[in-house]
Amino acid sequence: MAHKPLFALIDCNNFFVSCERLFRPDLQERPVVVLSSNDGCAVSRSNEAKALGIPMGAPAFKYRQLFAQHRVTTFSANFELYGDISRRIVSLLTTVTPRIEVYSVDESFLDLSELPINDYAAWGRAVRAIILKHIGVPVSIGIATSKTLAKLASEIAKRDENHQGAYSFIHIPPAERDAQLESVPVNDIWGVGRRLAPKLRADGIGSALGMARMRPQRAQQLIGIHGRQMVAELNGVCCHPLARDHDSAKSIMRGRTFGEDTAKQHVLESAIATLGAQAAFALRRQGLLARRIGFFANTNRHKPGYRSWSYEETLLQPTADSGDIITRLVKKLDEVFIPSQQYHRLGVYLYDLVGAEVLQTDLLGYIDGHAHDKAQARMQALDAINSKHGKGKLYYAAADLSSKWQPKHHIRSPRYVSNWDELPVARIA
DNA sequence: TCTGGGGTCCTAGGACCC
């Protein structure tokens, strides 16, 4: 018999900051901010930093004075560390139930429909305590019959300390449920962003309750099919089942904002070579080939005269060969490069990914099997050397590593758990 | 001076084919 859908969302609080605090217990209850690459803007803030009025995405240069004034500790993002902590949490959750969807680095959905639980909020608090004890990261847990409501429940759990980190919409009196939904602004609903929120408000919809009571036809008119689904989900009707067995990636992108803007073609070439090699490596690691490749470049979007360009091409023969990808994109850059622009950011895209094992010799003979085998052997050798001697030891000559386009990380914390040279050291006196 | 990076999905127009 099929069980009625039931989800728990496990959402890590201020995840990057919480990871940094694991190794810096002195920073508990202190304002802490993690900055994006180039130390550009705030991507994670402790509650104390939020209380100082530092918004998500706050540009660091505008807040330097505030940081100094309130002795805010800042870190450059350390994604290797966060990825490692994330995997540990997932591994712990898997012992709770194998029916888990890893939604992002700091969020997972669990399918509770087949677990024998009576008091869901109490169950949530218990799971929260286990994660806190074994990993040390505080989480918020929301439980409901749809993912959208589970997300809202976790927000409610986070917002109101009385819930002790877990809130459930199951067996809740309608009046309480409505009051909770009424308290959530429409822009905090999963799927409502900066464009849809004003549209909904103009239609008189200001809260999650307003949206839950919307006519589905009207929601569809305003937002499309997603609108209709959002209304259903807010009423507890599941439209998005647990996604298990993660589908393989549909696209891979590697992009970088330059350390400083540039008008030089060779700098863009070098960025394409480095990012192309990184993207192709990720492709091979996942056992995939790309049928379309491309790149984009843009000027600084915060400066007047902002422009962006993107180019892509479809290949006759799917590839995972770094050299092949880099050569094609650098050639394309040569055709389309516009001098006298101040380039700020560039990225390499790989799309239309197919499993490497499905590559078959094309009937028309486009695919040269021998050449493919040779390219594959070359890439295996490249990856083997880089995995043995360290990332980026062997690279394409076009990737000029000395150049100043490399991003800056002034204040990254040590890679405590992902680099032998940066392990934490305990001294016994 | 200094404002992130990595994804997914959808739309829409034009080319091209039948």
Next chain:
DNA sequence: TCTGGGGTCCTAGGACCC
């Protein structure tokens, strides 16, 4: 000279997510 519709692919861009 005037006249079509449906389907798919390609390309570009937008909206949203964390």
